[in-house]
Amino acid sequence: MDVKLRIKRFDPERDDKPHWQEYTVPAEPTDRVLDALLQIKGYQDGTLALRRSCAHGVCGSCAMRINHLNRLACKTLVKDVKQPIVIEPLKGLPVIKDLVVDMEPFFEKFRIVKPFLVNDETPPPTEWRQSIEERARFDDTTKCILCASCTTSCPSFWTNSEYLGPASLVQAHRFIFDTRDRAAAERLDILNAREGVWRCRTIFNCVEACPREINITKAIGQIKKALVYNRF
Amino acid sequence: MYHNYDAVVIGGGGAGLMSAIQLSPKGSTAVLSKLHPMRSHTGAAQGGIGAALGNLEEDLWEWHMFDTVKGGDYLVDQDAAEIMAQDAIEAVYDLEHWGLPFDRTADGKIAQRPFGGHTRDYGKGIVRRACYAADRTGHMILQTLYQRAIRNRVDFFDEFQVVDICIEGGACHGVVAYEIATGELHTFRAKAVIVATGGFGRMFRVTSNAYSFTGDGQAMVYRKGLPLEDMEFFQFHPTGIRKMGILITEAVRGEGGILVNGQGERFMERYSPNLLDLAPRDVVSRAIHKEVLAGRGIDGKEYVHLDASHLGRDVVATKLPDIQDFCRTYLGIDPAVDPIPVEPTAHYAMGGIPTDVDGQVLADETNRPVPGFYAAGECACVSVHGANRLGSNSLLELMVFGRRAGRHMAEHIVQTDFLELKTGPEERMREELDRLLAGTGSENAAGLRKELREVMMNKVGVLREQKTLDEAVEAVRELKDRYRNVGLQDKGRTFNMELLVALELGYLLDLAEVTALSAAARHESRGAHTREDYPDRDDENWLKHTLAFRTDGGVTLKYKPVNVSFFEPKPRTY
Numbered sequence: 001m002d003v004k005l006r007i008k009r010f011d012p013e014r015d016d017k018p019h020w021q022e023y024t025v026p027a028e029p030t031d032r033v034l035d036a037l038l039q040i041k042g043y044q045d046g047t048l049a050l051r052r053s054c055a056h057g058v059c060g061s062c063a064m065r066i067n068h069l070n071r072l073a074c075k076t077l078v079k080d081v082k083q084p085i086v087i088e089p090l091k092g093l094p095v096i097k098d099l100v101v102d103m104e105p106f107f108e109k110f111r112i113v114k115p116f117l118v119n120d121e122t123p124p125p126t127e128w129r130q131s132i133e134e135r136a137r138f139d140d141t142t143k144c145i146l147c148a149s150c151t152t153s154c155p156s157f158w159t160n161s162e163y164l165g166p167a168s169l170v171q172a173h174r175f176i177f178d179t180r181d182r183a184a185a186e187r188l189d190i191l192n193a194r195e196g197v198w199r200c201r202t203i204f205n206c207v208e209a210c211p212r213e214i215n216i217t218k219a220i221g222q223i224k225k226a227l228v229y230n231r232f
Numbered sequence: 233m234y235h236n237y238d239a240v241v242i243g244g245g246g247a248g249l250m251s252a253i254q255l256s257p258k259g260s261t262a263v264l265s266k267l268h269p270m271r272s273h274t275g276a277a278q279g280g281i282g283a284a285l286g287n288l289e290e291d292l293w294e295w296h297m298f299d300t301v302k303g304g305d306y307l308v309d310q311d312a313a314e315i316m317a318q319d320a321i322e323a324v325y326d327l328e329h330w331g332l333p334f335d336r337t338a339d340g341k342i343a344q345r346p347f348g349g350h351t352r353d354y355g356k357g358i359v360r361r362a363c364y365a366a367d368r369t370g371h372m373i374l375q376t377l378y379q380r381a382i383r384n385r386v387d388f389f390d391e392f393q394v395v396d397i398c399i400e401g402g403a404c405h406g407v408v409a410y411e412i413a414t415g416e417l418h419t420f421r422a423k424a425v426i427v428a429t430g431g432f433g434r435m436f437r438v439t440s441n442a443y444s445f446t447g448d449g450q451a452m453v454y455r456k457g458l459p460l461e462d463m464e465f466f467q468f469h470p471t472g473i474r475k476m477g478i479l480i481t482e483a484v485r486g487e488g489g490i491l492v493n494g495q496g497e498r499f500m501e502r503y504s505p506n507l508l509d510l511a512p513r514d515v516v517s518r519a520i521h522k523e524v525l526a527g528r529g530i531d532g533k534e535y536v537h538l539d540a541s542h543l544g545r546d547v548v549a550t551k552l553p554d555i556q557d558f559c560r561t562y563l564g565i566d567p568a569v570d571p572i573p574v575e576p577t578a579h580y581a582m583g584g585i586p587t588d589v590d591g592q593v594l595a596d597e598t599n600r601p602v603p604g605f606y607a608a609g610e611c612a613c614v615s616v617h618g619a620n621r622l623g624s625n626s627l628l629e630l631m632v633f634g635r636r637a638g639r640h641m642a643e644h645i646v647q648t649d650f651l652e653l654k655t656g657p658e659e660r661m662r663e664e665l666d667r668l669l670a671g672t673g674s675e676n677a678a679g680l681r682k683e684l685r686e687v688m689m690n691k692v693g694v695l696r697e698q699k700t701l702d703e704a705v706e707a708v709r710e711l712k713d714r715y716r717n718v719g720l721q722d723k724g725r726t727f728n729m730e731l732l733v734a735l736e737l738g739y740l741l742d743l744a745e746v747t748a749l750s751a752a753a754r755h756e757s758r759g760a761h762t763r764e765d766y767p768d769r770d771d772e773n774w775l776k777h778t779l780a781f782r783t784d785g786g787v788t789l790k791y792k793p794v795n796v797s798f799f800e801p802k803p804r805t806y
């Protein structure tokens with residue numbers, strides 16, 4: 001079959017503002033949208049810029065807006081989306097070229113929440129013990145691939161780019177509820193600040209957008225509860 | 233632009249990050265990665281990391297070492313295998329102490345599962361040795377290492393693609409990198425450099441490897457006149473999703489899944505009566521090929537079924553959630569109910585840049601090290617995988633040898649000074665890139681790549697013979713000729729991936745030639761290298777490593793001995 005795509009293009013070396021360009025490429029219905037984009041890039045228009053690597057939804061490279069929703073291009077099949085498939089870069093981050101956005105502001109917020117295990121005690125000669133139940137408490141948030149789909153679909157983030165955003169909250173959650181970590185209080189202080197967790201208005205766009213099906217709103221709810229009751 | 237660092241790490245995957253974590257407390261350390269480190273392919277690893285912790289049943293590192301040597305069909309350097317099996321235990325505990333969220337046993341220890349070829353008591357039966365975090369172990373390792381590196385304040389240069397390594401006077405002095413966002417060239421002067429750029433499965437049509445797996449490090453090293461070792465040994469993983477190649481981890485069989493042919497038979501009973509579906513990968517991939525050739529594929533076609541439907545919804549949902557997700561997304565099926573259509577998928581390069589057990593790159597068949605120059609991970613060949621890697625041993629190799637290399641580099645940088653670089657090492661690269669950019673030739677890079685992948689899949693695949701291997705060498709050389717005539721549309725400097733993809737195609741072509749030629753020369757069957765015209769292993773003539781050098785006349789092959797200091801080569805049955 002033929003697939004029609006409508007892609008938002010922007011090349012800072014040539015364009016003052018973005019413009020739309022249409023392409024038609026052959027594809028199987030079960031092909032990924034990424035396959036269609038690479039077909040364009042390989043055979044029709046080598047100037048199209050996008051990021052990709054794993055091609056099966058685990059590296060977080062190819063998040064973009066597909067028919068107005070944040071999706072991974074490699075995890076969205078052509079047959080499941082209406083044509084012409086409208087493709088745009090993620091919203092709320094500066095565009096470098098075409099579908100490539102500058103992720104640095106996103107990763108800067110990621111680093112703010114201390115995304116690493118803090119524990120300066122001498123570790124045991126073998127592993128730290130952790131029960132299956134303790135491990136399960138933060139399982140969901142370990143799945144995050146930092147694709148930025150959630151944060152860039154969040155209206156609170158669109159109106160206030162200082163907001164830490166759902167992805168950083170997910171990362172904070174992953175450590176706050178890990179029995180081995182010792183910096184929960186410190187992280188909760190960070191999240192309690194002005195641009196932290198209280199900016200979340202429970203709009204659920206992030207849950208919709210997350211390709212790893214992380215229940216982000218639930219994780220944020222647990223953080224809010226931990227702040228209110230001072231228990232984690 | 234110029235930068236000075238004590239150490240430069242090329243690659244932000246498991247091996248690169250591990251070495252950077254060792255280095256950063258000892259000297260200024262820069263990690264240069266063409267992908268943001270979190271996008272590295274280590275994150276795609278699913279099933280587990282091997283270590284004889286013995287958390288669920290008795291296990292010894294000596295058994296692990298033996299399995300590794302036998303699994304590699306005795307082409308493994310046994311001193312390296314000894315170090316790996318022994319250091320594995322500490323490496324896994326380190327990861328746990330840094331926060332890796334392993335699954336847990338009922339008593340709160342790291343959970344372990346069976347993996348192909350891992351046995352108790354020197355082959356008596358399957359042992360649970362692979363430590364895991366659901367079916368995203370690699371993702372968790374990559375996250376944990378990246379987190380640790382951030383904590384250690386490593387300097388990251390994300391989306392910097394290294395395009396040249398500066399080797400002068402027999403030592404390494406730095407690298408040249410291309411900043412993808414701006415098209416600017418940067419020179420990094422360093423006392424020590426480590427290559428940790430991953431594999432090159434992208435030269436095959438069906439592969440589990442990411443688009444970025446184009447063998448950059450191996451090719452750059454080869455172009456410096458340094459050798460590549462055992463390149464004919466490329467692993468085909470038996471269970472890739474049909475046609476797409478997306479990996480279905482061995483853990484599915486570790487949890488009890490079985491392979492079934494078109495007649496509903498559990499055919500591994502015929503090929504490996506002892507280990508069955510958990511035989512090493514070369515054995516299982518060959519078995520699938522033979523079933524297909526005998527017309528016993530599903531509906532007589534080129535694939536078989538991997539059946540996990542008897543494991544129960546709970547096991548599938550909790551232990552194999554990503555596999556379930558892949559099957560739903562790409563096949564529209566649920567592995568808890570339906571069998572998964574699978575075929576062998578090009579997966580892992582056993583060969584690569586020769587190193588010693590401290591990661592030092594070796595320049596020749598006498599094992600002469602290149603001062604200040606290191607390699608680790610899939611791009612390197614120590615060689616712990618020999619002719620066939622066992623599952624869960626790659627993640628392990630990244631940890632053990634990434635760490636050893638990092639430590640050796642840390643010593644090296646305090647003992648040496650910066651070496652003078654000839655002026656303008658970027659000049660040569662600027663010229664090469666400008667030439668590629670200016671290209672108005674009629675050849676299309678995507679088309680050439682497609683042809684290359686067909687040739688390698690069809691002629692240098694699971695089953696090989698002289699005629700098709702020779703044809704492959706010829707075909708690749710023709711493609712190389714045509715490559716000189718590649719034309720690009722994108723002439724810009726901002727995120728010009730067309731340029732970089734063309735550069736990477738050049739790497740793949742070089743490595744494909746070496747792979748096919750090394751395979752054509754090896755007249756025996758060993759591990760993943762199966763010759764229909766030479767069906768047996770031939771220790772008398774071929775118990776040796778291949779070294780391929782680039783010379784004016786093309787490729788020159790030399791050989792060097794294997795370290796067999798512990799286990800004497802024996803016939804390999806499972």
Ligand SMILES: Cc1cc2nc3c(=O)[nH]c(=O)nc-3n(C[C@H](O)[C@H](O)[C@H](O)COP(=O)(O)OP(=O)(O)OC[C@H]3O[C@@H](n4cnc5c(N)ncnc54)[C@H](O)[C@@H]3O)c2cc1C
Nearest residue numbers: 243244245246247266267274279394430609610624626627
């Ligand atoms: C789907 C899949 C599942 C797997 N599952 C397992 C498993 O369960 N257990 C196991 O033991 N092994 C497994 N493996 C194998 C293992 O994951 C890989 O061999 C290993 O992760 C490779 O790690 P690495 O650090 O060498 O390379 P990578 O993690 O790929 O890192 C390479 C790095 O180099 C960078 N790079 C490359 N070229 C350049 C350049 N020119 N300039 C700058 N940077 C560059 C990249 O950006 C990247 O950061 C699996 C492999 C695959 C494909």
Ligand code: SF4
Nearest residue numbers: 144145147148150210
């Ligand atoms: S939480 Fe989900 S959507 Fe957000 S960055 Fe992580 S994986 Fe992406």
Ligand code: FES
Nearest residue numbers: 053055060062074
């Ligand atoms: S390419 Fe890796 S997530 Fe899409």
